[in-house]
Amino acid sequence: MRQYLDLLQHILDNGFDKGDRTGTGTKSVFGYQMRFNLQDGFPLVTTKKLHTKSILHELLWFLKGDTDIGYLKQHGVRIWDEWATEDGRIGPLYGKQWTAWQKPDGDTINQIEEVIQTLKTNPNSRRMIVSAWNPADLPDESIAPQANVQQGRMALAACHAFFQFYVAGGKLSCQLYQRSADTFLGVPFNIASYAFLVHMIAQQCDLDVGEFVWTGGDVHLYNNTIEQAKLQLTREPMPLPKLVIKRKPDSIFDYQFDDFEIVGYESHPHIKATVSV
């Protein structure tokens, strides 16, 4: 994961000091791209230990169309706790937009299902896109996440907002546009999550995996994660692990946690950081 270390260094060298919604303050650059050839291994950061269980449960939760943190809590995943209402809701975020985008006529669109259908029938299409960026459901930045949810809006505006698939030479690639990127805590999760998703969709469509291209907008290191980023830069990356999917479920919506095994994940120790809310 040299690409990730290069990004940390790039922000330290070129980042502007920039205030932000959470009040923590950041070092920030605008626009950055990383490419991961998924044939080279599964892109899990190795210069700190990642909690893959949280990443995979979160993705399976999105695919369920679920926006209630009950499922995450049941599995001991706490990464959405700070943004949920007391009764566990985060509003119409990823799960809702991916699988049940609201149409004006009352019907809904399952964007994941449609993309898979197109991949199977017309893989040359240049329109294989999923958008979580639904302006009608965006929160008001000046009030708390929970207050937005009470008004029927997203707790946070979608960060991994828009992704596109591409097929060439029998391989499935995906590019994500992430409008806002917490490079220390969020980005390692986001890269691994989309890598899981590409493997799952490739299996469903009988394709090999190609590249995951990560494109970031406001790419920042919160000021309370700068020392942690520097510590990571003193560590040598290790060889990437491999992902094994043990079964081919009937649909993208039928995967279970136990279907996945990460083989050979070696990493340096975990590094603690406080998430900015």
Ligand SMILES: Nc1nc(=O)c2c([nH]1)NC[C@@H]1CN(c3ccc(C(=O)N[C@@H](CCC(=O)O)C(=O)O)cc3)CN21
């Ligand atoms: N500031 C901020 N950064 C984010 O990455 C982020 C948000 N807010 N809000 C919404 C979601 C929630 N996500 C999160 C939230 C917390 C961790 C986190 O604390 N990670 C720790 C512990 C992981 C665990 O317990 O599983 C880590 O060390 O990676 C990661 C992603 C990603 N998103």
Ligand SMILES: O=c1ccn([C@H]2C[C@H](O)[C@@H](COP(=O)(O)O)O2)c(=O)[nH]1
């Ligand atoms: O999947 C995610 C979700 C969130 N983030 C980060 C990016 C920002 O640091 C915050 C969101 O704050 P905004 O003010 O809405 O930009 O969360 C992430 O990196 N990955």
